[in-house]
Amino acid sequence: MSIKNFFGRYKFLLITTFFLLLFLRILFFQVPLFRNLDLEISLVFSFIFSIFGAFSGLFLLKKKEKLIHIIALNFILIVLLYLIFILLEVVVNQCPLTSGVFFFPVFTITTTSFGLFLSLFVYALEGIKSYVILTLIFLILIIYSLLEYYFEPQLFLYNPLIIFFPGLVYNEVFELDTRTLIYVLSILLSSLFVIFYHLLAEKHECRRLKKFELHLKIIPLLIFCFVFLISETIGLNTSQTKLKKIFSFKLTDKNFDLYFERPVQNHFRKEIYRLSVEYYFYTLSKLTELSPPKVEIFVFQDDRSKKKFLGDEVADFTKPWLKQIFVTEKSFQQTVKHELAHIFLGESTDNIFKVAGYFKLGLIEGGAMALEWEWFENTPLYYSALIDRFIGKFSEQDFFKNYSFVMRQSYLSYIMSGSFCRYLIDKYGIDKFLIFYKTGKFNPAYDSSIENEFQLFLNSIRNIKLNSADSLKALALFGGKSILEKSCSRSLGRLKYKADNLFLNRKFNEAEKIYSKIYSIRKDPESFLNILRTKFFQKKYDEVINLYKNSETRNKINGLSSIRTLIFYALSLAKRNEIDESTKIFDQLKTLNLSSNWNAYFETLSLLINKPELIDLLTENSFVEFINKIKNEFPxxxxxxxxxxxxxxxxxxxxxxxxxxxxxxxxxxxxxxxxxxxxxxxxxxxxxxxxxxxxxxxxxxxxxxxxxxxxxxxxxxxxxxxx
CATH class of the missing domain: 1.25.40 (Serine Threonine Protein Phosphatase 5, Tetratricopeptide repeat)
Structure with a gap:
């Protein structure tokens, strides 16, 4: 049968599949991150094409159709969809095309090839057996990844049905890095060995090729085995054994083990680590009346190392079912109690992941926040009052219904849900709250409705006295958008990452061009700050002043980016001898009283107002180098x-x-x-x-x-x- 006749015969299959997949793509426009042509949507379609390639391939092979025609059917689908998806990205999403658009063809071609390889592998089996075995192979591959995620510390996964799963979504940038490309090539090479053999056999109908059939089926298996054996070496997974080998410096206590990526040389710092966790255990045990088995805490050197081994550089996290916590040296004191709280709360549950019932994020994170009960320099209750008074009005559905929790800036969701959970604990006791946490249902634990209790909670925080300065503090701390709320978050995040690297390498002019492109698409405070910052570091102080004065964001505070923008503007004014105006801005920033650290930062930079010649030191050095140099000026x-x-x-x-x-x-x-x-x-x-x-x-x-x-x-x- 010619290829024309083949497509004529199966045009219904092709057209139906095409429009179903296109309809699915349109549905995903309603889901944050999935609306863009990047990693997330590519992951979904790679899984779909692995299934379609395998089962449609097996079906058509059973119909005695030529393999070359089956390959053409699959790849025509991929090409048509890819072209339309790119068009949608440019016209509908209006996002720039970055390297993220390559995830789709690389992933779908690879998983389709693997699916066809599987169909050829089971084709020789008779009748329904081939479909059963094929289904079992898919189930085994899925279960293997689930087991790997469950028992190993990593967040990311590599699997031939999807290629790459990143874990948490907080990272703005994912790239086709070396380890992913190695994995893709191994899958493609293995699959193409078998596919190429069958194409030759189909074309030449030569019996001599039959004697190579076994070899060409063994070669892919050898490649798979080789990649599996070196998977830890090339970073495709991180096992418990590997992590503990790397984290060889260990502190032991009866309740926990502390593992450090690099040794802690200072004896007393070592004991601060240990005694801090010991105290956290004591306070959490007293509050919850629970006592988990021994906990393992891994302290990474920095976020970059955490991303390398576990897949995330933005958030510290825990796997409560493993009783393991992953933090960095810098974040240890700020986050380890919160992560411990997850483990303590998990002891009240009976699901295998040791998290809140129905996986409600508002309960999972809110419960941990309620037990931690600190943020910046006050309780979450105080910051909840700021949010309610100055940011917006929220209901319980914004934090406890499905995954609405992640649709807002993370700090805001953590604080509001945490404050409500603490309100329930203080009012009704920990036992009732643990029932709520375990079941995920409000009514078995409490007599009233969650709507009524949340309103009573809001009424209570509205009695907290606030002043005019608190309104600006609220806008500074809780303004801005989460990654799920930002437009073109992946593509613009990738451009920003490139510009940030240029900035760090002091290629300010090149960085400014990219930041300007980002701002032309997404006019948010962070994008504006980055343009202003690059001009400041190029010592274009007049341009900084003019740009700020003519901007729509002038005198508006919307997130910490707005605060940093004001700093660069004030320092530029000082360089142009507008001392009074510069002093006024820094005085206003100090009245915000964001935190002691921020106040120290403001006070330090305000010293430069009367010595503007020192401002150039800030543009020529890192902040630590800058501090060390001006120490001589202010002994x-x-x-x-x-x-x-x-x-x-x-x-x-x-x-x-x-x-x-x-x-x-x-x-x-x-x-x-x-x-x-x-x-x-x-x-x-x-x-x-x-x-x-x-x-x-x-x-x-x-x-x-x-x-x-x-x-x-x-x-x-x-x-x-x-x-």
């Missing part, structure tokens, strides 16, 4: 030293403490630095100072103060092993 200035507390000596710490007697956070950082230096006397004086000045003004500070007392007590009494 022993506590404002400068506050930015580098983690690296200064006891004498410099004394200067900071003397200047920060009313700043709880700065004093707490000084306390931990004194402990690291082994100066326990000064550390104890910090505790006395906090107590005498009554700086413990909210529950978050009380919790931190109790932790400091716990560490001070156990270290100074010699109750820990410092070897």
């Amino acid at each position: 022993d200035n506590p404002v400068i030293l506050k930015n580098i507390i983690d690296s200064i000596d006891s004498r410099s710490l004394d200067v900071v403490v003397k200047n920060s007697t009313d700043d709880f956070l700065i004093l707490s950082k000084c306390f931990f630095r004194y402990i690291e230096l082994g100066n326990f006397v000064k550390a104890a004086e910090i505790l006395d100072l906090i107590n005498s000045n009554k700086l413990v003004s909210n529950e978050t500070k009380k919790y931190q103060f109790d932790l400091m007392n716990y560490i001070n007590k156990h270290i100074t009494k010699g109750e820990v092993n410092l070897k």
Whole structure:
């Protein structure tokens, strides 16, 4: 049969499949991230084409159709859909075409080839057996990946039916990196060996080729086995054994093991890690009346390393069913209690993933936030009041219905859901909340409806007194959009990543062109900041001033990007001797009182107003290098030293403490630095100072103060092993 006759015979199959897949693509326009032609939608269609390639291939082979015609059918479908998808991306989504558009052809061609390979592999079986075996192969491959995700620490997966699954969605950029291309080539090469043999046999109908059939079926299996054996080496997976081998530095406690990617050289810092987790265990056990089995905590050197081994560089995370937590050295103190809370809550559940019933993210993350009960320098309750008063009105459905939780900026969702969960715990007790967490249903645990309780919760936070400065603080902390709310998030994220690298390499002019392109598509505060920043670092101070004055975002605060924009504008004014206006802006920023760290940052940069010649140092160095250089201009200035507390000596710490007697956070950082230096006397004086000045003004500070007392007590009494 000619190819023309073949398509005439199966035109209904081709047309029906084409329009069904096109309709499916249109449906995905309603789903964030899937509306763009990038990784997510490519993953979906790669799975569909693996199924279609395998089962349609087997069906047509059973009909004695030529393999070349079956291949043509599949690849015509891929090409037609790909061209239409590109058109939709440009015309409907109006997004720039970046390397993300290559995921679709690479993934679908590979999975289709693999599907055809499987159909040829089982074709010789008679009748229904071939379909049963083919189905079993698909099930085995799916189950294998599920088991790998369940038992191994990684978030990402490689599977010939989908090629690559990234895990969490918080990363803005995914690329066809080396390990993915190696995996793709191995699948293609293996599949094409068998396909090519059958094409030759079909064309020449030569019996001599029959003697090579077994060899050409063994070769793909050998390739698969080889890739499987070297999978850890090339980064296709990260096993428990591999991770523990890399994280060879270990601290052991009866309740947990701490694994570090690089050794902790400072003995006292090592004990701060251990005693902090010990205290977290104590407080969580007391609150929940639960006690999980031994927990393993892996502390990565940085986010880049975490992405390399586990697949995510944005968020720390836990796998509650494995009792494993993954954080970085930098984020340890901020996130490890939150991740521990997930494990404690998981002990109340009976599902295999040890998470809230029905996998409700509002309960999963809200519950952990309720037990952690700290964010920045206050409780989530205070920040919930800011959100409710100044950001928008929300209902329980925004956080506890299906996956509405992820549709907003993550901080906002975490804080609002966490505050509501804490409200339930404080009002009705932990036992009822654990029933709610376990079942995912509100009514078995509580007599009233979730709608009524959420409204009562909102009424309670509306009694919290707020001032005018709080409105700007709310806009700064909770303005902006989540990755799911942004337009063209993947393609523009990829352009931004390229521009960021150019910026880091001080290729500011090239970076500015890309940032400008991004801003022309998505006029958000972050894009505007990046243009302004590149001009500032090129010392185009007049352009910075004019661009800001003529912008639509002038004098508007919408996220922390707006704060950074104001900083560059104020410093540019100082370079043009507009001292009063620059001073006014920094004074306004200080009144926001975002946090002690932000205030220290504002105070440091405001020193440059009266010495504008030093501003050039900021454009010529990293911030750490800049601080070290201006220390010479402002010797022993506590404002400068506050930015580098983690690296200064006891004498410099004394200067900071003397200047920060009313700043709880700065004093707490000084306390931990004194402990690291082994100066326990000064550390104890910090505790006395906090107590005498009554700086413990909210529950978050009380919790931190109790932790400091716990560490001070156990270290100074010699109750820990410092070897």
